[in-house]
Amino acid sequence: MASQNYDMINIEENDGTFDVYYDAEKAGFMEYKVKEGILEILHTEVAAEFGGKGLGMELVKTSVEFAKKNNLKILALCPYAKKMIEKTPEFKVLLVE
Numbered sequence: 001m002a003s004q005n006y007d008m009i010n011i012e013e014n015d016g017t018f019d020v021y022y023d024a025e026k027a028g029f030m031e032y033k034v035k036e037g038i039l040e041i042l043h044t045e046v047a048a049e050f051g052g053k054g055l056g057m058e059l060v061k062t063s064v065e066f067a068k069k070n071n072l073k074i075l076a077l078c079p080y081a082k083k084m085i086e087k088t089p090e091f092k093v094l095l096v097e
Contacts, residue, residue: 009055011062018062020046020055030059030081038096039063039072041081060084064091 010021018030028046032039041063046055060081067074074094076082085091 009053009058011058013062013066018059018066020059022050022053022055027053027055028059030063030078032063034070034072037072039067039070039074041074041076041078044078044080056080057084060091064094067094 008023010024012019012021016031016033018032019026020028020030027050028044030044031042033042034040044056044059046059063074063081064085066072072094073096074085074091075096076085085095
């Protein structure tokens with residue numbers, strides 16, 4: 001299990017989810033699955049009380065880093081993740097056409 005630390009933000013990689021913690025409290029998650037060389041981002045959710053802290057974008061960044069590290073393309077079925085990836089040129093190149 002890998003984790004990343006950004007001040008009070010910690011992201012844990014689990015089987016099928018990236019879980020984000022803010023100040024040691026679980027704040028949200030991203031559901032994904034990997035099949036045939038593609039990282040499918042299914043759903044991203046951050047609890048309302050943690051809104052505005054950039055946690056959703058941290059989950060997107062984590063998924064992109066995971067895809068790069070594992071030579072995967074990304075299929076963003078989650079509307080939020082798709083929007084964030086499409087507006088970031090260095091992320092957009094990983095999207096499945």
